[in-house]
Amino acid sequence: MNVESQIELALEEIKRGTQEIIGMEYIKDLVSAYFKEGKTFSVKAGFDPTAPDLHLGHTVLLQKLATFQKYGAKVYFLIGDFTGMIGDPSGKSETRKPLSKEQVLANAKTYQEQVTKVLDSDKMEIAFNSVWLDKLGTRGMIELAAKFSVARMLERDDFEKRFKSQSPISIVEFFYPLLQGYDSVALNCDIEFGGTDQKFNLLMGRQLQRAYGLNKEQSVVMVPLLEGLDGVHKMSKSLGNYVGITQEPQEMFGRLLSISDELMWRYYELLSTKSLQEIESLKQGVNNGDLHPKAVKEDLAVEIITRYHSKECALKAKEEFARVFSKEELPSEIPEFRKSESIWIAQALNECGLCASNSEALRLIKQGGVKLNGNKLEDSKFVLSKGEYIVQVGKRKFAKIIVE
CATH class of the missing domain: 3.40.50.620 (HUPs)
Known part of the structure; x- marks a missing residue:
């Protein structure tokens, strides 16, 4: 050249x-x-x-x-x-x-x-x-x-x-x-x-x-101002639609996989180190069916996480995501919380950091966004008594609660 x-x-x-x-x-x-x-x-x-x-x-x-x-x-x-x-x-x-x-x-x-x-x-x-x-x-x-x-x-x-x-x-x-x-x-x-x-x-x-x-x-x-995960508003911590470069690799991977297929190309253009020619080739592969959008999105997530953590962390996050969300298994590491006495489920979600407040916890329960030991929780008045519980909020938030 x-x-x-x-x-x-x-x-x-x-x-x-x-x-x-x-x-x-x-x-x-x-x-x-x-x-x-x-x-x-x-x-x-x-x-x-x-x-x-x-x-x-x-x-x-x-x-x-x-x-x-x-x-x-x-x-x-x-x-x-x-x-x-x-x-x-x-x-x-x-x-x-x-x-x-x-x-x-x-x-x-x-x-x-x-x-x-x-x-x-x-x-x-x-x-x-x-x-x-x-x-x-x-x-x-x-x-x-x-x-x-x-x-x-x-x-x-x-x-x-x-x-x-x-x-x-x-x-x-x-x-x-x-x-x-x-x-x-x-x-x-x-x-x-x-x-x-x-x-x-x-x-x-x-x-x-x-x-x-x-x-x-x-x-x-x-x-330009990069659109957040919602694809509408600019990326902002206050709106919660962000990916922080110091976040844990698993959290980053899950957030990046949540973006739409259309928004993915915007992220490639502004965040990837791939050339414009390479990105255009990926687009053609998706359009003609040779490449699955999810696989292309995973490659982007691996590239970004490698940049801010390491290739090993990125591949581990990809494997963990597939294990938990594709195969519907539990994460290999779940934060554990111990309570000395029975606790109302909304308060437990709040104290474990799975929700920002008791009212948000109640709203998520009513919307069917909370699982208890793998089953959808419908009783917003449920009290966790003595025992061990795996609580899940949305797709990516887990906690193990032990009531002693």
């Missing part, structure tokens, strides 16, 4: 699964210079460490960064330890509560441990924006603020909505996009990545690079 063909293939992979790219010609020049002259370039993605754990929705952006690493990019994984302590609504209707320094650093450490499971650590540098933002000082902050007008700031969609509804907007929130844009100045980066909800902030970097005389405008790559 000649160089021009390699460049075209690289650009095709770069465009894959993106929502919008601003400055594609500049990206083409950077990739071409890498293939022809071995020149590298810098890209960055900023993370405010507001939560310690990542789910697959977060990794869509990481996968895209990994793709750029293959084609000449050095990645700055930017931990916003400075901006993480400033509220940014990011499309929300109210100011996000700032974090303490201790919370930021603790979450940042967890991020560092997780991100190297996707990115090549030899082509990556973890940066903290407090390094340059702490040095700005009062004069630097005023000079930065002078680069942008309030009228332009209110063009940001969520600011505009809150201003019209007379909802509070603190002055410090106006600084957030300015500081994020200044990160691009400090790192002299060529490309910045982010979600579609961050477009205003991402474009700020382009303007500030011009204002500070860098003689460049960074390109902006925006990735």
Whole structure:
């Protein structure tokens, strides 16, 4: 394959699964210079460490960064330890509560441990924006603020909505996009990545690079928000439709197998390291009947779990899933709970963590979603007296309850 063909293939992979790219010609020049002259370039993605754990929705952006690493990019994984302590609504209707320094650093450490499971650590540098933002000082902050007008700031969609509804907007929130844009100045980066909800902030970097005389405008790559397991809403822990990369392999496998056959291709496109040609071949195999959708979905689950755990854990999870759900057997490991006295079934489900509350337990019993020793439980007033019980909620939640 000649160089021009390699460049075209690289650009095709770069465009894959993106929502919008601003400055594609500049990206083409950077990739071409890498293939022809071995020149590298810098890209960055900023993370405010507001939560310690990542789910697959977060990794869509990481996968895209990994793709750029293959084609000449050095990645700055930017931990916003400075901006993480400033509220940014990011499309929300109210100011996000700032974090303490201790919370930021603790979450940042967890991020560092997780991100190297996707990115090549030899082509990556973890940066903290407090390094340059702490040095700005009062004069630097005023000079930065002078680069942008309030009228332009209110063009940001969520600011505009809150201003019209007379909802509070603190002055410090106006600084957030300015500081994020200044990160691009400090790192002299060529490309910045982010979600579609961050477009205003991402474009700020382009303007500030011009204002500070860098003689460049960074390109902006925006990735879509990954749909959760329900296929409707974006993946979110609060909605429960997520797959966490630190979850147990068996739980991850079961969750991934629950997605629809149609959604499976979306996950392949955004999460798999297979090429577009390989994915298209799988699609054709399913469409003509040579491949079963379930088998293709299992391969995806194995690939993802291998990335965040190991191949051994992934294959064991696949075997366990088949044993429990295909053959209707019990899991090899079931959490055990001991009770010193008789207990109402709804309370037991709640205390064992199989349900979030007694009311949820009652609802599931009425819907036929609870089994006791393999049989569907219909009596919501049932009391577990002395003995041993295997309780199952839904398809994947089990507990062994021993009443002494």
